[in-house]
Amino acid sequence: MFDLNGDGDVDSSEFEEVANLIRQQTSIGSRHRDHSNTGNTFKGVNSALSCYFFGPKLDKKLTIEKFLDFQHQLQREILTLEFSRKNPDENGKITEADFAELMLAYAGYPQKKKIKKIKRVKKRFRDHGKGISKEDYLSFFHFLNEINDVDTALTFYHIAGASIDQLTLKHVAKTVAFVDLSDHVIDVVFTIFDENMDGQLSNREFVAVMKNRLMRGLERPKDTGFVKFMHSILKCAKETKPVLLDL
Structure with missing residues (x-):
């Protein structure tokens, strides 16, 4: 252009x-x-x-290389700013509920539904929360950069009748986006989107919300x-x- x-x-x-x-x-x-x-x-x-x-x-x-490098640095700076606004603890980690709030920032959910999901995360990790590090946060958003390819992969799993469990999402992230998501991050993601807690991800809702999160409302x-x-x-x-x- x-x-x-x-x-x-x-x-x-x-x-x-x-x-x-x-x-x-x-x-x-x-x-x-x-x-x-x-x-x-x-x-x-x-x-x-x-x-x-x-x-x-x-x-x-x-050059295109310099512009892409600029884009990468800018995105990292914005994500770091978002992360730091949640006031990481002395170990440099934010809570699982803070992570959920960041995930749902542009979900377009009614406030009641968003609060319900965040409460579910708080309850799930109240006694054994490990927190989310900045590295895990940045890795997850690197994964989101490939959300269209992830959407295609999850759709094929769904068509084939395979369940979208935590191991499946981890495998898709590794093979499609070349990101090794931590088991804990995946656990938090499933807690957010697994409404009936049956261990299966509603991939349609997950992908739609993550696409909105990636766009940060600029598509509206x-x-x-x-x-x-x-x-x-x-x-x-x-x-x-x-x-x-x-x-």
Whole structure:
């Protein structure tokens, strides 16, 4: 989309041209034209990104490899911020209930249903909770990045009449997403989504909720999501150390 001349890389003028075009055609961009403060905010983010992508003199090229590395770092920073907001204990772990709240953040459930699920998790791990480490949290979201392939695999299991138990989910995560989910994380996931506690996962509900969680609500507005992506960068830059933009 940004590579206007088709040379395989993106320069600062191509980035600026497409970014401005997207801003003009989105609802958020329209509001920017009417509110100078928001417009200045967008310009500030755009300028910082341009400097990071193309250098202080804006004379460098942005390769797909550098952009993917940036995307990976940004996602890790956002997940780390989410995790830290749950106030990890002295061992660097959050509770299973905290993990459940993060999983259900964009589920679209009625509040009563969400509370019921979180209560089930609290009750299940009240006396023998191990907590969830940041590494486990990051691994789970690496697994979610492959949720479409995971959906396909689980669907084949379902068609074949095989049950989706904890070992099956662990196997799918390993073979499809190349992630070794801990047994404890899988146990918590099943506690969230196994309504009748029969040891079987409702894969349709699980996949739907995880897709919503991965999108973080960006699929709901009619915006492209690009402008919201830019605003997310600014928000993270304000709330965390400026790791990305100082590289």
